[in-house]
Amino acid sequence: MDKLNIFKSLSNEARLQILEWLKDPAAHFGPQDGxxxxxxGVCVSQITEKLNMTQSTASQYLSTLQKAGLIKATRIGKWTYYKRDEEAIKNLGLYIQTDL
Amino acid sequence: MDKLNIFKSLSNEARLQILEWLKDPAAHFGPQDGxxxxxxGVCVSQITEKLNMTQSTASQYLSTLQKAGLIKATRIGKWTYYKRDEEAIKNLGLYIQTDL
DNA sequence: TTGACAAATCGAACTTTATCGATTTATAAT
DNA sequence: ATTATAAATCGATAAAGTTCGATTTGTCAA
Structure with a gap:
């Protein structure tokens, strides 16, 4: 994914918020059984709830962040769990410092 | 300036291009007398020319980048010269690596 | 003090993004 | 198979961003 799409994905308050919540999931989301x-990661329902937006919007935002490569998804049963891609985020910071 | 506006300012191909050109002005712009x-820095006219867009658009984009804190302006006579704020850019990279 | 030129700002047309509700798809339990 | 639930996708509308041409402002030279 190119940097333009990464920056676009970061140009939205709600998506930045999601990324911040996912830094410390235990602090922001209740436990999920098992x-x-x-x-x-954290499932879409939990993020939807905290976002105070519709499930549709939450799902799209997560998809946007994933396409940008900033988060990763794992599907288990009916649930899709999202977590940060810490390496990608670190690489982005590095890129900005050295090449932007 | 907040990070949201910084990311917004970076969510545009032409603005990213300007930032890249300004990394090595001598390589991308002809000399200006004195x-x-x-x-x-580099004046608006020179950037306009390379951008292949109107003076209006170039001026707005430079203003956007400046408001985001990524470039700095110096007015000398009729000209406004823009250059990168390397420290701000480095800080942004650092921020992303450690706090995003 | 007028003219010329660089830059900034304004107003408008067009494109993209934000966000929703409704529907569809995927999975698991009955 | 049918139902229930999670997630994804679709279609629509409102809001924001893009980009232009026209105008205004700032600055210098004649």
């Missing part, structure tokens, strides 16, 4: 918030 | 491209 899944490790940190290792697996 | 002004140091690196120390002072």
């Amino acid at each position: 899944i490790d918030l940190i290792e697996v | 002004i140091d491209l690196i120390e002072v």
Whole structure:
């Protein structure tokens, strides 16, 4: 994914908010039975709830962030869990420092 | 300036292009009589010309980047010279690496 | 003090993004 | 198979961004 799409994905308050929440999932989301918030991620329903927006919007925003490569998805059963791609984020910071 | 506006300012191909050109002004812009491209910056006319867009658009884009804090302006006579704010850019990279 | 030129701003047309409700798809349980 | 629930996608409308041409403002030279 190119940097333009990464920056576009970051040009939205709600998407930045999601990224921030996912930095410390345990602090922002209740536990899900049998899944490790940190290792697996947070499901769309939980993010939808905190976002105070519709499920549709939450899903799209997560998709946008994923297409930008900033978060990763894992589907388990009916749920899709999203977590940050810390390496990608670090690389973006590095890129900005050295090449932007 | 907040990070949202910074990311918005970077969400545009032409603005990213300007930022890239300003990394090495001597490589991308002809000399201006009596002004140091690196120390002072590049004037709007020169950027307009390379952008292949109108003066109006170039001026707005430079203003956008300036408001985001990524470039700085110096007016000398009739000309306004723009140069990158390297420190701000570095700080942005750092911010992304450590806090995004 | 008028003319010329650089830059900034304004107003408008067009494109893209934001956000919703409704529908569809995927999965699991009955 | 049918139902229930999570997530994704679709279609629509409102808001924001893009980009232009025209105008205005700032600055210098004649």
